[in-house]
Amino acid sequence: MWLLKKLRPDHKTRADFRKHTLKPMRQVCRECTVLGKQLDLFAGALVASDGSKSKADNAKERNCTSDKLTNLLQQSDQRVEGYRKALEGQDNEDEAGTPGGAVADH
Numbered sequence: 001m002w003l004l005k006k007l008r009p010d011h012k013t014r015a016d017f018r019k020h021t022l023k024p025m026r027q028v029c030r031e032c033t034v035l036g037k038q039l040d041l042f043a044g045a046l047v048a049s050d051g052s053k054s055k056a057d058n059a060k061e062r063n064c065t066s067d068k069l070t071n072l073l074q075q076s077d078q079r080v081e082g083y084r085k086a087l088e089g090q091d092n093e094d095e096a097g098t099p100g101g102a103v104a105d106h
Contacts, residue, residue, distance in 0.1 A: 009017075036042055
């Protein structure tokens with residue numbers, strides 16, 4: 001027994017464990033949340049979990065406000081519209097045929 005006290009899993013073992021147990025851990029967390037709601041243990045306004053470590057990161061690149069989301073959606077719409085217009089332009093060129101009325105031999 002005294003030999004196992006200093007035995008520790010290496011980083012690869014821990015990483016593999018997290019990778020292989022991700023889906024079951026998510027399911028356990030979901031079931032705990034549902035059970036807590038059914039038992040009226042919390043109303044959903046505030047949830048705390050003991051024994052876990054978390055890191056908050058609210059960098060400008062990582063957060064999303066409603067204004068940022070609106071801007072992103074507008075930019076996406078503009079890109080799609082530009083792409084659609086470019087495709088229409090190519091279609092119009094294809095319909096017009098080759099310059100000077102040249103016809104390819106079959």
